[in-house]
Amino acid sequence: MNFSSKLLQHAVEEFGRLPGIGNKTALRLVLHLLKQSDQEVGRFTQAIDQLKEKIQYCQECYNISDEPTCEICRSIKRDKSTICVVEDTRDVMAIENTNQYQGVYHVLGGLISPMDGIGPSDLKIEGLLERMRKGEVKEVILALSATMEGDTTIFYLYRKLREFDVEVSTIARGIAFGGELEYVDEITLGRSILTRVPYERNVG
Template sequence: MNQRYPSALLENAVNELASLPGVGRKTALRLALYMLRRDVGYTENFAAALVALRRDVKYCKVCHNICDDEVCSICANPSRDHSLVCVVENIKEVMAIENTGQFRGVYHVLGGIISPMDGIGPGDLRIDSLVRRVAEGEVKEIILALSTTMEGDTTNFFIYRKLSGYDVRISVIARGVSIGDEIEYADEITLGRSIINRTEFNLTSSNS
């Protein structure tokens, strides 16, 4: 049975909220009614925060992490080891690794992983900019910290091949993260140890 709404404005709000990932129509209705119970100032601040996020957030011109300026706070920090670059799928992985407190290098955010089933190929990722960073000569080690899935392993292999002609060490995080797990869901201790105990990448790494 279709839900009937006493107001078209309420229905519109529910429709928009239900378009968010993981939010069903019942949850969307509950959120919309919650907003109605709050004062107008709260709702205005909430909406303004979302608009500012979409309009004003920038992407670091070095690593593609999100930031408020042209360069993110990690890349701009002289105390970080800029010769050590951790390659991750998305921004959530940067946040997860930072929470471990075990990594003092910098990052490179690919924006996804190779997934032919989803129509994502190497050209859709920020692999070329990673190659350019390595070509500049400052990078001494690349840590591949992608999800331990078939897609993650495929992406690791592609990056390894792209960087094979450069004088750079390529390592992969230890398999403390279970096969099929995504980095963002690993607990901080396990993830931290996986980075510390990383091993040199080779053509059999994806099968280990």
């Protein structure tokens, strides 16, 4: 692109570094910000600076939090004997939205991915094992993506968690509710036949 201004070019390049934002979108966003008032742009950049500066991670579950321990870990209504292991805070939000889960979480902060140079030591796995050692946990639910990285991480965690007296489960995989059979991919369909469940369980 032929920029008429180095400042403009620099801002567009910075926006273009964000995932999924190409050069044209970056330019559109920057020109949008240029049209806004100084206050509005200041509010935008301050929100990011403040987040980066003041953000904390719950010392119990490593979820993003404004306080040393997050709201879920502090709540007396939550079942501390069940831990749901997730990749990041988005997954916590998604599960909370279902209103189906009353336990607590553990946020790994990523998945094992040798291709991206992410090994077990880059994730909050030691913190999870530390929670196991306290002996209060009865079940660990591994709610990770159904991808190669997710499966690798599940396998690694399963081997580590076997040492403790806890039940380890993974969330159910199969055909999504509302999904039409003919559009389901072969692997999911094949596996969902192999892992079929008695009718009574699905109704319950």
